[in-house]
Structure formats: C-alpha cells, structure tokens
Amino acid sequence: MDGRTLRDGIFGLNTRRFGDVTDILVRRLVGLRQAEGLSHDLFDDTQSKRVEVKFSRVLKKSRVPVTDQTVLECIEGATSEHRMVNSRDWQRTEFDCNIQQIKRDEFDVLYYGLFFADTVLIFRIASHEIGPDIQYSDWQHRGNVGEGQFHINRRTMQTHLDRHLHTQLSYDELLALLSP
Numbered sequence: 505m506d507g508r509t510l511r512d513g514i515f516g517l518n519t520r521r522f523g524d525v526t527d528i529l530v531r532r533l534v535g536l537r538q539a540e541g542l543s544h545d546l547f548d549d550t551q552s553k554r555v556e557v558k559f560s561r562v563l564k565k566s567r568v569p570v571t572d573q574t575v576l577e578c579i580e581g582a583t584s585e586h587r588m589v590n591s592r593d594w595q596r597t598e599f600d601c602n603i604q605q606i607k608r609d610e611f612d613v614l615y616y617g618l619f620f621a622d623t624v625l626i627f628r629i630a631s632h633e634i635g636p637d638i639q640y641s642d643w644q645h646r647g648n649v650g651e652g653q654f655h656i657n658r659r660t661m662q663t664h665l666d667r668h669l670h671t672q673l674s675y676d677e678l679l680a681l682l683s684p
Contacts, residue, residue: 507675510682514619515561515588525682526559530615532681533626533671544611556611556631560601560656561619562594563587588621594661604653608634615670618656624678628670638663 514525527545530536536546536555546555564587570578589597603616608631617626634640639660642652656664673681 505679507679510679511619511621511675522559522561523557526617527557528682529559529617529624529678530555530557530626533673534615543607548613553612554610556606556614557616558603558606558614559617559619560603562589562599562601562621564589565598565600591620591623591625594620595658597658599657601656602653603656606634606640606652606654607650608632608652609650622674624673624675625665625669626671626673627664627668629668637667 514522517525527538531538531546534546534548534555535550536548539545539547539554544554545557547553548555566578566581566587568574568578568581589599601618606614611631614629614631614634615626616629617624629638634654638654640652640654642650654660
C-alpha cells in the first residue's frame with residue numbers, strides 16, 4: 505500500500521470504520537490507550553485525562569442538490585465527481601466539516617482533525633476551551649442535553665490553525681504510523 509491508496513481508502517470508509525481508524529491514529533500518535541468505558545474514546549495515563557476523538561473528511565460542497573429530478577445524477581456524481589480538497593485550497597473552496605456529538609462533560613481533551621486530499625491536520629483542544637471562539641453550539645438535536653457541535657469551513661479554519669493545530673501528517677507519514 506502507498507499513501508495515495510491509504511488516502512482513497514480512508515475517504516471511502518463508512519462512518520463507524522472511519523471513527524475506528526481515527527481512534528487508532530490518535531492513540532498511536534500521542535501514546536494513549538483505549539478507554540475502558542463508552543463515554544470517551546481514549547485515555548492518557550500520563551496526565552489522567554479522558555480523550556475524545558472526532559475527525560472529518562474535507563470535501564467540496566456538492567453543486568447539485570438532491571431532488572426528485574436530480575437524484576440519479578447526484579448518486580452518479582458521488583462516485584465520479586472529484587470532491588477532495590487540497591489543504592492549500594481551503595481559503596477558496598466551499599466545504600463544511602461538522603465536528604458533532606461533542607459532550608464536553610465526558611472528556612478532558614478533544615483531538616479533532618481534517619483529512620484533506622494531500623494532508624491530515626490534527627488539532628487538540630481542552631474541553632473547557634470549547635466555546636464561542638470556535639463557534640461551538642451546545643444545540644445539535646431536539647432534546648439533546650450536554651451535546652453540541654462546531655463547524656470547520658473556510659470562514660472558521662484560521663482560528664483552528666492559529667490556536668489548536670497539534671500535528672500535520674502526510675499520507676506516507678500516516679501510513680508509517682498505522683503500519684504494524
């Protein structure tokens with residue numbers, strides 16, 4: 505396997521498997537262990553911290569909305585249209601990565617990240633820092649309590665880069681990290 509094959513595979517994973525991959529990525533990158541419960545993903549024994557992991561794949565906004573008339577075109581476009589975004593193009597590309605199901609009371613540290621076409625950006629933020637400066641909303645679904653979300657897009661990206669960037673990996677570096 506090479507870095508490009510790894511990238512294409514990551515972009516093709518279903519949500520659950522994608523989450524499992526990102527847990528392993530952060531666990532190996534930072535030297536953490538799997539959590540014993542379900543309220544958070546990992547645990548940092550050196551600092552006695554509960555760690556949550558949330559990642560998103562950066563894709564250009566779809567040009568065609570799904571309607572009765574365009575449904576087949578949209579399905580076809582999902583397999584043929586090249587929607588991946590290079591990291592150098594983030595300022596001029598419409599994309600929206602939703603970091604969601606954030607339950608701040610359930611963890612101490614959040615590692616979150618973005619898979620671009622050419623690189624992976626990994627951010628780190630303490631749970632008590634998750635608030636208005638990253639445009640966190642504590643409302644996600646009707647009836648939810650203690651759960652929220654924030655979006656990373658071309659309007660909010662600079663804040664994350666300036667204040668919370670932890671690591672940047674090429675896909676070849678990611679491949680080395682994930683290799684046994």
